[in-house]
Amino acid sequence: MGSADTMTLHVRRLPGVVSITRAVHDLLAAIESLGSRSGDALDRIEIEIEPIDIMAWVASQQPGQRTMFRNREGSLEMASLGSLFAAPSLDDPRVQRLLEQEPPIFPRMHEPASPFLVTTCAFDATAPIAGAWSAFGAMRVSLPLVEVRRMRTVTTLAVHVNGDPSRSVEALRAVRQASSVQRVALRLESDSDPSRWARMVDGALEAIASRALEKVVVARTRRYRAVSPIDPMALLMSLRSAAHDVFHVAVEAAPGSSFVSITPERLFKRKGRVVHTEAIAGTCPRGPDLAADAWLASRLLASAKNRLEHDLVLERIKAVLAPWCDRLDAEPTPGIVRLAHVQHLMTGVSARLADDVRDGALLAAMHPTPAVCGTPTEAARAFIAAHEAEPRGLYAGAVGLVSASRSDFAVGIRSALVHGDQAVAFGGAGIVQGSEADAEWLETARKMESFDAVS
Numbered sequence: 001m002g003s004a005d006t007m008t009l010h011v012r013r014l015p016g017v018v019s020i021t022r023a024v025h026d027l028l029a030a031i032e033s034l035g036s037r038s039g040d041a042l043d044r045i046e047i048e049i050e051p052i053d054i055m056a057w058v059a060s061q062q063p064g065q066r067t068m069f070r071n072r073e074g075s076l077e078m079a080s081l082g083s084l085f086a087a088p089s090l091d092d093p094r095v096q097r098l099l100e101q102e103p104p105i106f107p108r109m110h111e112p113a114s115p116f117l118v119t120t121c122a123f124d125a126t127a128p129i130a131g132a133w134s135a136f137g138a139m140r141v142s143l144p145l146v147e148v149r150r151m152r153t154v155t156t157l158a159v160h161v162n163g164d165p166s167r168s169v170e171a172l173r174a175v176r177q178a179s180s181v182q183r184v185a186l187r188l189e190s191d192s193d194p195s196r197w198a199r200m201v202d203g204a205l206e207a208i209a210s211r212a213l214e215k216v217v218v219a220r221t222r223r224y225r226a227v228s229p230i231d232p233m234a235l236l237m238s239l240r241s242a243a244h245d246v247f248h249v250a251v252e253a254a255p256g257s258s259f260v261s262i263t264p265e266r267l268f269k270r271k272g273r274v275v276h277t278e279a280i281a282g283t284c285p286r287g288p289d290l291a292a293d294a295w296l297a298s299r300l301l302a303s304a305k306n307r308l309e310h311d312l313v314l315e316r317i318k319a320v321l322a323p324w325c326d327r328l329d330a331e332p333t334p335g336i337v338r339l340a341h342v343q344h345l346m347t348g349v350s351a352r353l354a355d356d357v358r359d360g361a362l363l364a365a366m367h368p369t370p371a372v373c374g375t376p377t378e379a380a381r382a383f384i385a386a387h388e389a390e391p392r393g394l395y396a397g398a399v400g401l402v403s404a405s406r407s408d409f410a411v412g413i414r415s416a417l418v419h420g421d422q423a424v425a426f427g428g429a430g431i432v433q434g435s436e437a438d439a440e441w442l443e444t445a446r447k448m449e450s451f452d453a454v455s
Contacts, residue, residue, distance in 0.1 A: 007040050007041075007042055007097050008040060008041055008042065009044065009105060011043075011045075011046075011103040011190060012030065012043070012044070013047070013048075013113065014027070014030060014046070014047040015138075016047065016048070018046070018047065018048075018049060018050070019038075019049065020057075020177065023047045023049045023157040026047055027045055027047060027157065027172055028169060028172055028173070030045045031159065031165050031168060031169055031172075034161065037161070037163065037165075039129070039162065039163040041163075042160065043160070043161040044103070044161075045159055047156065047158075049156060050155070051150070051155050051158050052155065054068070054070075054148050055068055055070070055233065056178045056237065057079060057148060057178040058080075058081075058148070058233050059207065059231065059234050059236075059237055059356070060176050060177065060178045060181065060235075061081055061176055062174055062176070063256075064081070064252065064255055065082050065252055065254070066232075066233060066250070066252045067079065067080045067118050067142075067144070067294070068236060068249065069247070069248075069249055069399070069401055069410075070399070071247060071269075071408050071410075072245060072247050072266065075152060076150075076151055076408060077149070078116060078147055078148065078150070079148050080144030080145075080146065080148075081144060081145055081146040081175070082144060082145035082146060082171045083142040083143065083144060083145065084141075084143045084145050084160045084161075084162055084168070085143050086140055086324045086415065087140075087142075087169040088137070088140070089141065089172055090119065090358070090363065091143075091360050092141065092301075095141050095276065096358075098117070098404075099117075099359075099404050101404060102114070102404050102405065105310065108154055109151075110151070110152065111151065111405050112403075112404065114403035114404045114405045115143060115148070115158075115160060115402040115403060116147070116403050117141050117142065117143055117401070117402045117403070118140075118143075118144060119139075119141045119142075119363075119398070119400050119401070120136060120139065120251055120259075120394060120395045120396050120398070120399050121363065121367060121397050121398040121399075122393055123368055123394070123395060123396040123412075124384075124385065124392065125138040127391075129220070132417055132419045132424075133394070135254045135257040136259065137256075139274055140253075141402070143172040144160065145159065145160060145168050146159050146171045146255065146276050147160075156351050157340065159171070159172055162184045163328050172199075181231075181235060181237055181239050183234070183237075183454075184235045184238045184454055185226060186224035186454050187224060188222060189223045189224055189422075190222070191222050191223075192220035192221055192389070193389075197437060197441055198438075198441075200387045200388070201431055201436075201437035202437065203220060203387060204216045204387075204431040205431065205433070208431070208432065208433055213379055213380055214312060214375045214376070214432070215308075215309060215312050215432045216374035216383050216430075216431050217370075217374050217396075217428045217430045217431070218429060218431055219392065219395065219428035219429075220388075220389070220427060220428060221390050221424050221425060221426055221427075222425045223422060223423075223424055223425075224229070224416075224422065224424075224425065225422050225423075226423070227421070228421060229256060229420050230420070230423055232250045232252055232258035232418045233250055235250075235260050235263070235416075235418065236250045236260050239260070239262050239450055239454060240262070242340050242450060242453055243262040243339075243340055244340075245264070245339075246263060246264045247262070247263045247265075247266070247410040248261075249261040249263065249396070249412065257418070258418040259393070259399075259416075259417060260415060260423075261394075261412045261414060261415035261416075262414050262415075263401065263410050263411055263413045263414050264280065264337060264339050264344065264413075264414070265278075265280050265411040265413055266398070266410060267363070267369070267409035268362060268366060268407075268409055268447050269361070269406070269407065269408040270353070270359065270407045271405070271406045272405065272406070273357075275321075275351050275352075275362065276349070277317060277321070277348075277350075277366070278347060279310060279313040279314035279334075279346065279347045279349065280313070280337065280371055281306075281309045281312070281344070281345060282307065282334075282344060282430075283443055283446075283447075284306070284342065285409050286342060286343060288398050293338065293343070297336045297338075297343055300343060301336070301345070305433075307334075307345070309432050310345040312370050312373070312375050312432070313369055313371045314347050316370050316375055316377075318349065321349065321351050321366075324351070324354060324361070324365065325357075326353075328350075328351045329351070331348045333347070334346060334347045340449075340450060341446045341449045341450070342443075354401060359402050359407045367397075367411075368381070368396060369411070369413055371411070372411055373396070374431075379408050390426075392422065394412050394415070395415050395417070396412060396426075397411075397413065398410070398411060412426065413426070414448075416446060416451060427444035427445065427448040428444065429441075429443045429444050
C-alpha cells in the first residue's frame, strides 16, 4: 500500500449490466488500461452485474480469505475475496485516509461508491488471542481484492488495485461461477459440563449479591463434527433457511479457520452522521403457534428479571452515546423480536453524531455491550475470563462493514468457530439477581438450536 498521507482513491464505473463472467473480463481489461500507476493511487473499478445469489457465489469460490455479510434487513449484502491490505484498527492512517475520501454517486446508485472495509473485533481485544482463534487477531480491518455487493436492487462486481496489479488480476482470474453447494451436516460431539455451568452461575450470583457486579453474561459451548472439513460459506447457507431477519456473517481468516454467525443483534449502524442501535436482552422461548407466542411474549414483558436485564443494557447504551451526539432518542417501551427458537425484548435507539466522531471511537465506546458482557463492563469481563472454559475470540465480538458514507456492525452471537471438520457453537445467558442455573442452561440450549438443526 502507498503512503498513508498521500493515498488517493480513484473510482471508475464501467458501463452496462452484464453477466459475472463478462464482468470479470471487462474488469481485467480495465486494469490493463490503467498502465503504470503510483503506489499512492488506490483504484476501485466496478461494474453492475445481473442479480445472483451472493452467498451461493462466495460458497463456490476457492477457500482462503472469503467473507460474507448480509445485514438483518437484507438491504446490504456483500461477499469478498482476498485482502489488498489489512490494518490492526480503524485508527490506522491508511484506513483513515481512505475513509476521508467520498467517491461519486453513479447512475442507479443511491449512495457513493465507497469501498467497504471488512472489520472484525474480538470480544476482548485487550486479551491475548491464541489457539484456534489466533488467525483472526484481536482486530482486523481489511480492504478486499474482489467484492460482490448488493445494495437494494443494484448488484456490482468490483476490484481494488494498488501499485502492482498482479494480486488483483490473480484474484479476478480465480473467480468462479456460482455452482450447487453441498449442504453441511453436523453431528453433535459433546456438550458443556452442566455441573461446571451451575458453579459458574452460582459464582455470578454471589458476585451480584456482593454488589461486585450488577449483571454478567456467561457462555458455554457445544462441539459438532462433520465427515469432512467444513466450508464456512456452505454452513452459512445451511443455516440461513431457518434464520430469517438476522445478520448472516462468515469470516474466513485462513483456509480451515472461520467464524460463522446468524445473529439478531446489531451493535450500531451509521448513515452519514445518524446512528441507530438497539438494546436486545431478556429472552423467552417461541411457542408452537401465534397464540402461544403472544402469551410467552406477554410474560416476558411482565418479567421483572428480564426487564432488569434489558434495562441495564439500554441505560448503558444511552450513557455511552450521550457524549458523542447532539440528539438522542430511545423508544419509550421495549418491543418483542421473534427469532426461530427464541423471543427477545428490544428497544431501538437513534442519535445524531457530532461531526468529528469516527466509527473507531464509536466501536471502542459501545463494544462490548451489557447484552453480551455485563455491567460494570471491566468487572464482568474479568469474571468471564476467569470462569469460562473456552476463549471467546469473535464470539460476542463485532463484525461489520465500514465506509466513508455508512457502516453496519453486528454482534457475533448465535455463532460458531469452524476449525477443520469441527464447529464449536457458543450460547450465552445474562445473569442478574433472580437468575437460576437450570433455566439459563435451557436458554443457552435454545440459542444453539440452529446448529442442532443442521446436525
